[in-house]
Amino acid sequence: MAAMAGFALEFPPVSHVTEWPSIFGGDGPLAVNKVVILMWLSVALVFGLFYLASRRSQLVPSGVQNFAESIVDFVRDGVVLQTMGPDGLKFLPLLVMMFCFIFVTNIWEIIPVAQMPVNARVALPAYMGVLVWVLYNYMGIASQGFFGYFKSVLFPPGVPKALYILVTPIEFVSTIIVRPFSLAVRLFANMLAGHLLLVSFIVITSATFTLSLSLVIWPVSFGLLVALTGFEVLVSVLQAFIFTILTAVYIAGAMHPEH
Amino acid sequence: MSFTLQVLAQQEPGELAEGLTAVGRGIVYGAAAIGPGIGIGIVVGNAITAMARQPESAGMVRTTMFLGIAFTEALALFGFVLSFIVAG
Numbered sequence: 391m392a393a394m395a396g397f398a399l400e401f402p403p404v405s406h407v408t409e410w411p412s413i414f415g416g417d418g419p420l421a422v423n424k425v426v427i428l429m430w431l432s433v434a435l436v437f438g439l440f441y442l443a444s445r446r447s448q449l450v451p452s453g454v455q456n457f458a459e460s461i462v463d464f465v466r467d468g469v470v471l472q473t474m475g476p477d478g479l480k481f482l483p484l485l486v487m488m489f490c491f492i493f494v495t496n497i498w499e500i501i502p503v504a505q506m507p508v509n510a511r512v513a514l515p516a517y518m519g520v521l522v523w524v525l526y527n528y529m530g531i532a533s534q535g536f537f538g539y540f541k542s543v544l545f546p547p548g549v550p551k552a553l554y555i556l557v558t559p560i561e562f563v564s565t566i567i568v569r570p571f572s573l574a575v576r577l578f579a580n581m582l583a584g585h586l587l588l589v590s591f592i593v594i595t596s597a598t599f600t601l602s603l604s605l606v607i608w609p610v611s612f613g614l615l616v617a618l619t620g621f622e623v624l625v626s627v628l629q630a631f632i633f634t635i636l637t638a639v640y641i642a643g644a645m646h647p648e649h
Numbered sequence: 650m651s652f653t654l655q656v657l658a659q660q661e662p663g664e665l666a667e668g669l670t671a672v673g674r675g676i677v678y679g680a681a682a683i684g685p686g687i688g689i690g691i692v693v694g695n696a697i698t699a700m701a702r703q704p705e706s707a708g709m710v711r712t713t714m715f716l717g718i719a720f721t722e723a724l725a726l727f728g729f730v731l732s733f734i735v736a737g
Contacts, residue, residue, distance in 0.1 A: 575730055576722070579727075582730075632719045635712070639716065
């Protein structure tokens with residue numbers, strides 16, 4: 391044990407792996423750092439994919455168009471038709487963009503050189519949470535009227551009159567306040583947790599590499615690092631899918647009240 | 650007792666608070682993970698039962714299962730974020 395005494399793992403603090411120095415634009419709120427540049431790259435990638443796919447669209451798709459159409463098909467069959475029904479198809483462009491954009495901003499987590507999920511900073515998830523909140527409330531008010539919408543949200547039918555004392559505050563908090571918050575925090579915390587997990591295993595791997603016992607510990611931590619990288623791909627897809635499907639569920643719930 | 654006081658007296662001024670903060674962070678996240686852990690187990694277990702009984706509806710069950718996991722998991726993630734907010 392004496393040989394191990396001088397060995398200590400130095401885990402970087404959270405701020406060290408999520409805060410990046412400003413590249414240009416000063417240090418104020420308009421600062422442009424690595425995260426902002428990755429976000430712009432994601433916008434360009436998603437826009438470029440669908441621009442290339444639609445530029446010379448053919449009846450029998452091939453290449454990029456084939457790929458883009460399979461994404462659209464997946465969102466249409468897996469998200470829109472399952473939760474909103476055929477009259478939700480007007481939201482298909484929004485949901486496809488949302489799915490692709492969140493996936494690309496997440497997948498930077500495991501791309502070498504980038505290695506930073508944009509959604510591990512709360513700004514982008516919070517903005518999208520507010521966007522979804524405005525959208526489903528607007529759709530609810532537009533399709534049921536202001537009082538009709540709040541009546542169906544706050545006083546769900548089929549509940550005994552006396553229980554409204556209990557049900558109405560719960561429904562108000564869960565529908566109006568917690569929904570955008572939980573949407574944003576779910577995406578943000580998942581990506582931050584994944585990022586910290588990868589950072590921890592990279593620190594352990596590089597620290598045990600120089601240790602005398604490296605041949606025992608190092609392959610285990612390196613193997614786990616590789617496995618977790620694969621796991622993070624799954625998490626990126628799953629979080630994009632969950633954000634999209636929850637948006638669809640919220641919009642559908644606001645447009646069609648329970649009978 | 651006097652030994653404990655001696656040990657405490659030898660420490661740096663902020664060391665005890667720092668250590669207790671770390672323990673508190675661990676408890677915040679650990680406690681927040683108990684309920685969602687049980688909940689996700691129930692959701693996935695019942696989804697597997699449903700898929701085994703009716704394999705033709707597996708696709709629909711899977712989508713609903715992910716929705717249920719997402720709702721249940723949210724509380725654990727609140728705990729995860731709160732554990733960073735707990736200040737020393």
